[in-house]
Amino acid sequence: MMQYIWLIPLLPFLSSVLLILTAGKMPRRIVAFMGSGSVGLAALIVLSVGMGYMQSATPHTLHLWTWMQIGNFSPGFAFYVDHLTIVMMSVITGVGFLIHLYSTEFMQDDSDYSRYFAYMNMFVAAMLVLVLADNLLLLYLGWEGVGVCSYLLVGFWYKDPANGAASRKAFVVTRVGDTAMALGLFLLFTELGTLQIQPMLEAANNTWAIGDNIPAIAALLLLGGAVGKSAQLPLHTWLPDAMAGPTPVSALIHAATMVTAGVYLIARTHDLFVLAPDVQILVALIGLATLLLAAFTALNQHDIKRILAYSTISQIGYMFLALGVGAWSSGIFHLMTHAFFKALLFLAAGAVIHCLHHEHNIFKMGGLRTKLPVVFWSFVLGSAALAALPFTSGFFSKDPILLSAFSAHSSALDSGFNLGPWLWAGGVLGAFLTALYSARLVFVVFFGEAKTEPDKQPGWRMAVPLSILCILSIVGGAFTLPLASVFPAASEHAVSGLVHVISIATPIVGLLIATLVYFKPVLPINKFTDSGTGTALRGFWHRGWGIDTLYDWVLVKPYVGLSAAMKSEWLDTIYHGVVSLARSLNVWLSSLQTGKMRWYATGMAFGLIVLLTLVGWGV
Amino acid sequence: MDGLAIPLNHVLIVATLLFVTGLAGLMFRRNIIFILMALEVMLNAAALAFVAAGTAWQQADGQVIFMLILAVAAAEVSVGLGLVLQIQRRFKTLDMDQARRLNG
Numbered sequence: 001m002m003q004y005i006w007l008i009p010l011l012p013f014l015s016s017v018l019l020i021l022t023a024g025k026m027p028r029r030i031v032a033f034m035g036s037g038s039v040g041l042a043a044l045i046v047l048s049v050g051m052g053y054m055q056s057a058t059p060h061t062l063h064l065w066t067w068m069q070i071g072n073f074s075p076g077f078a079f080y081v082d083h084l085t086i087v088m089m090s091v092i093t094g095v096g097f098l099i100h101l102y103s104t105e106f107m108q109d110d111s112d113y114s115r116y117f118a119y120m121n122m123f124v125a126a127m128l129v130l131v132l133a134d135n136l137l138l139l140y141l142g143w144e145g146v147g148v149c150s151y152l153l154v155g156f157w158y159k160d161p162a163n164g165a166a167s168r169k170a171f172v173v174t175r176v177g178d179t180a181m182a183l184g185l186f187l188l189f190t191e192l193g194t195l196q197i198q199p200m201l202e203a204a205n206n207t208w209a210i211g212d213n214i215p216a217i218a219a220l221l222l223l224g225g226a227v228g229k230s231a232q233l234p235l236h237t238w239l240p241d242a243m244a245g246p247t248p249v250s251a252l253i254h255a256a257t258m259v260t261a262g263v264y265l266i267a268r269t270h271d272l273f274v275l276a277p278d279v280q281i282l283v284a285l286i287g288l289a290t291l292l293l294a295a296f297t298a299l300n301q302h303d304i305k306r307i308l309a310y311s312t313i314s315q316i317g318y319m320f321l322a323l324g325v326g327a328w329s330s331g332i333f334h335l336m337t338h339a340f341f342k343a344l345l346f347l348a349a350g351a352v353i354h355c356l357h358h359e360h361n362i363f364k365m366g367g368l369r370t371k372l373p374v375v376f377w378s379f380v381l382g383s384a385a386l387a388a389l390p391f392t393s394g395f396f397s398k399d400p401i402l403l404s405a406f407s408a409h410s411s412a413l414d415s416g417f418n419l420g421p422w423l424w425a426g427g428v429l430g431a432f433l434t435a436l437y438s439a440r441l442v443f444v445v446f447f448g449e450a451k452t453e454p455d456k457q458p459g460w461r462m463a464v465p466l467s468i469l470c471i472l473s474i475v476g477g478a479f480t481l482p483l484a485s486v487f488p489a490a491s492e493h494a495v496s497g498l499v500h501v502i503s504i505a506t507p508i509v510g511l512l513i514a515t516l517v518y519f520k521p522v523l524p525i526n527k528f529t530d531s532g533t534g535t536a537l538r539g540f541w542h543r544g545w546g547i548d549t550l551y552d553w554v555l556v557k558p559y560v561g562l563s564a565a566m567k568s569e570w571l572d573t574i575y576h577g578v579v580s581l582a583r584s585l586n587v588w589l590s591s592l593q594t595g596k597m598r599w600y601a602t603g604m605a606f607g608l609i610v611l612l613t614l615v616g617w618g619v
Numbered sequence: 620m621d622g623l624a625i626p627l628n629h630v631l632i633v634a635t636l637l638f639v640t641g642l643a644g645l646m647f648r649r650n651i652i653f654i655l656m657a658l659e660v661m662l663n664a665a666a667l668a669f670v671a672a673g674t675a676w677q678q679a680d681g682q683v684i685f686m687l688i689l690a691v692a693a694a695e696v697s698v699g700l701g702l703v704l705q706i707q708r709r710f711k712t713l714d715m716d717q718a719r720r721l722n723g
Contacts, residue, residue: 595719597654602646 002052002060005079008045008089009128011038016121024114035117036100039124043093050086057083057485059198061134075195080134084486087332088131088264091339095256096124098465102347103248105461106354110246116156120252123149127257131264136185136195139265143181143229146258147174153253154245166244173238177228181265184221187214201271208275216276222269223279223286230262230316233290237548239313243305247350250305255312255346256339263319263335267328270487274326281419284324284408288426291317293545295433299440300541303360304349307441310544311386312342314430318401321427325420327404328487334401337393340476341385344469348378351462352445355454362441367450374458376446378466383438385473387507388431395507396477402427402503403495424499428506435510443518630671637664651706651713655699662692 015038019031026034053060059082067077100120107116126145133139155167189195191214192203208215226232231239242254253259266273266283273280291314298310315338322331352368352375353360369376385394406424458466516522529538540546637660644657666688673681703713710718 593722595722597715597718598646598649601642605642605646 002049002062002081004045005049005060005062005081005132006064008042008049008093009125009132011042011045012121012128013125014038016118016125019114019118019121022114024112026114028108028113031114031117032104035121036097036104038121039093039100040097042124042128043090043097046086046089046093049081050090053081053083053086054482057482063134067138072193073189073195075135075137077138078134078196079132080197081132082486083482084264084267084332085131087336087481087483089128091336092124092127092131092257095339095343095469096127096252098468099248099252099256099343099347102251102350102462102465103246105459106248106350107246112156116153116246119149119152119156120249123153123253123258127261130261133197135197136188136200139197139268140182140185143225143261143265144178146253146261147171147178147229150174150242150253150258153249154242156245156249160244163244166241170238170242173235174228177225177235179224180221180228181225184218184225187218187221191218197268201269204275205271210275210277212275215272216279219269219272219276219279220282222265222272223283226262226265227286228262229265230259230320231313232262232286232316232320233293234547236290236294236313237544237551240306240309240544243303243309247305247346247353250309251343251346251350254309255342259312259316260319260335260339263316263323263331266320266323267332267487270323270328273323274488280324280326282324284321284405284419284423287317287320287322287324288423288430289317290314291321291430292426292433295430295437296541297544299433299437300538302362304352304362304365304441304445305346305360307362307437308342308345308349311345311434311437312338314434315342315386318398318427318430321405321423322401325401325404325408325423326488327401329481329483330397330400330404332483333481334397336479336481337385337397337473337476340469341382341392341394341473344378344466344473345382345386347462347466347469348375348382351375351378351458351466354462355456355458356452357455359452362444364451365445366448366452367446368454369446371450371454372457374463374466378470379442379446381470381473383442385476387435387438387511389435389507389511390504391474391477393473393476393478395504398431399503402431403499406495406499424503428503431503431506432510435507436514439511439514440518443514447519627671627675631668634664634668634671637661637667640664649714649716651703651715654715655696655703658695658699659692662688662695 015034019026019034059080061078061080063076063078065077067075100117103116103120107113110116123146126142126149128142130139130142130146133142151167151171154170155164157163185195188200188204192200192207194200194203204215228235239254239259243250245253273283294310294314294317298307298314301307301310315334319331319334319338322328322334352365352372355372355375356365356368359365381392385392388394388398402424405427406420408420408423529535543549641657641659641661641664644660645654648654648657666685669681669684669688671681673679673684706718707713712718
C-alpha cells in the first residue's frame with residue numbers, strides 16, 4: 001500500500017484544480033460529490049495505508065522526484081511516513097471528510113459553492129503535504145499553502161470589507177512567524193548541510209551537545225513559526241478575527257488542522273528542542289501563559305464563535321505545555337482529541353447559526369435544548385470533552401499533560417527552582433476556567449427562555465458528521481497512539497494521589513460553579529460583575545487583555561502613519577511634474593480637434609503654404 | 620502644335636487662380652455639395668497644370684496623369700455623393716459645421 005501514498009494529497013489537489021478550472025460552471029451536485037468525495041477517498045487510502053503500516057511499523061520514505069538541484073542542495077519531492085504522519089493524516093482526512101460533508105449542506109445557499117470547495121480541497125492537499133514532507137523545505141511549501149488557503153477562506157465572503165481586513169490580519173500576523181521559521185531553515189541548512197528531517201536531526205544530535213547556542217537559536221526560530229501558525233502568545237491575535245470565515249472553515253482550519261501545524265512542527269523536530277532545554281521550557285511557559293489568557297478571554301465573550309476561537313487558543317496552549325515538558329505523545333494525543341471535540345463544537349455552533357438566521361450572540365439564543373436536539377447533544381458532549389470531564393476523550397488527553405507538567409524535570413533551570421508544580425497549578429486553573437466557560441456556553445445557549453426561533457432543522461448531511469464526531473469525542477480517548485517509536489519516552493515520576501484527585505476534580509468543580517451561576521443563579525456573582533472593578537475587568541478580558549489595542553498603537557498606527565508620510569515625498573514631485581505636463585498638453589492639443597472639417601482643410605492649406613515657403617527659400 | 624501660342628506661364632496662372640478659387644470655396648462654403656464642387660475645381664486646376672506642362676515639354680505623361688485625375692475625381696464624387704446622402708439622413712442638414720461630432 002505504501003507506494004500509493006502520493007495519491008493521498010493528489011486526490012484533493014486534482015479535485016481543487018478541476019473545480020478552479022471549471023470556474024463554477026459545474027452543477028452543485030457534482031461539485032459536492034467531487035469536493036467531499038476526493039477527501040473521503042483520501043481518507044480511505046489513509047486507512048488502508050495505516051493498516052499496512054501497523055504491520056511493518058518501519059518508517060518509509062517515498063521519493064517521487066528531485067524538486068530542485070542547486071549545488072549540494074537537492075531537496076526532493078519526497079514523503080516520509082511514520083506513526084506520527086499516520087496519526088496526523090488520519091485526523092486531517094477523517095475529520096476533514098466529515099467537515100466537507102457537513103459543508104455540502106451548510107453552504108447550500110451560497111452562490112460561490114464551487115469556489116468554496118476548491119479552496120477547501122486545496123487546503124487539505126497542502127496540509128497533507130505539510131505532514132507528509134520528508135524535508136523542511138517541502139514542509140514549508142505545505143506550511144505556506146495552508147496559510148494561503150486560510151487567507152482565501154477567512155475572506156471568503158469578500159464583499160464585506162471587515163472580512164477582508166480579518167483575512168489580511170491572519171495572513172500578515174502568521175507571516176511574522178513564518179519569517180522566523182524561514183530564518184531557522186537557513187540556519188539549519190548552513191550548519192548541518194541538509195534539510196531532510198531525519199538525517200538533519202541525526203546530524204544535530206551528533207554535532208551539538210545539550211545546551212549549545214546554535215540549536216537553541218534554531219529551535220527558537222522554529223518556535224517563532226509554530227507560535228504564529230498555532231496562534232500562541234504573542235502572535236495569537238489573528239485567530240479570533242479569523243472567525244469571519246464560514247463556520248466549517250473555522251472547524252477545519254482554525255480548530256482541527258492548520259492551527260495544530262505548529263504543534264506538529266515542534267513534535268517533528270523535537271530532537272532540536274531536547275538539545276535546547278531553555279527553549280523547551282519557553283515552549284511550556286508560552287503554552288501556559290496563552291492557555292490562561294485565552295481562557296479568561298473566552299469567559300467574557302458573547303459571540304459563540306469567538307468563545308470557541310479563544311478556547312482553541314487555550315487548548316493549543318495545553319499542547320504547547322505538553323511539548324514543553326517533554327510529554328510529546330500526550331501533546332499529539334491532545335491534538336487528536338481536540339480535533340474531534342473542537343470540530344464537533346464548531347460544527348454544532350455552525351448548525352445553531354445556520355438554523356437561527358446567522359445569529360452569533362449567545363445572549364440572543366437560549367432554550368434551544370428541545371428545539372434543536374441533535375445540536376444540543378453535540379454541544380453537551382463536545383463541551384464535556386472540552387472541559388475534560390472524566391471518561392470523555394478530553395479527560396484522557398488532558399490529564400496526562402497535567403501530570404507530566406507536575407513532574408517536569410526542572411534540571412533545565414540552573415537555579416534548581418522547581419517549575420513543575422507551578423506549571424501544573426496554572427494548567428489546573430486553566431482546566432477550571434475551561435469547565436466554567438464551556439458550561440456557560442451550554443447553559444446560555446440551550447437552557448433558559450427561548451429568544452430566537454429556529455427556522456429550519458439540520459438535515460442528514462449535517463446530523464451525520466455531528467453524530468460521528470460525538471462518538472469520537474467520547475471514545476476518542478480510548479485510542480492509544482503508537483507513538484513510542486517516534487518520541488523519547490516521557491520520564492515517569494510518581495505523583496502523589498492528591499495531585500491526581502485535584503486534576504480530576506477541578507473540571508467537576510468548575511461545572512458545579514457554572515451551574516450555580518448560569519443555570520440556577522444562587523451565587524451572588526452579579527454583585528461583583530456589576531461593580532466598577534468587575535465591569536472594568538470584564539471589559540478588559542472581553543478585549544483579550546487589550547493586546548489587540550496594544551499592537552494597534554505600537555505597530556499598526558505608527559506603520560500606517562509612516563507610510564502616509566512616505567507617500568508625499570519630495571522626489572515624487574518630478575514624476576508628478578511629468579504627469580501634469582502630459583495632461584495639460586493633452587488638454588491643449590485636443591482642443592484643436594474641433595470636428596469642423598473646414599478648419600482642418602484651412603489648417604492643411606496654410607501648413608502647406610508655410611512648408612512651400614520654407615522650401616522656396618531653401619532653408 | 621505650332622499654331623498655339625499660349626505661353627506656359629499664362630496657363631499656370633489660370634490653373635493657380637482656379638486652385639485658389641477651389642480652396643476658397645473649400646474654406647468658406649459650409650454646404651457640403653459646394654465643398655465637393657470646390658474639390659472638383661481644385662482637381663481640375665491641377666489637371667490643367669499637368670496638361671500644360673505636358674504640352675510645353677512635348678511629353679505624353681501630362682495627358683496620362685490627366686486621365687488618372689479624371690478617374691480619381693469620378694471615384695471621389697461617387698463616394699462623396701454617397702456621404703452626402705448619409706449626412707442628410709443622419710443630421711437633417713448639409714451644413715458641415717453642424718456635423719462635428721468628432722470633436723476632441
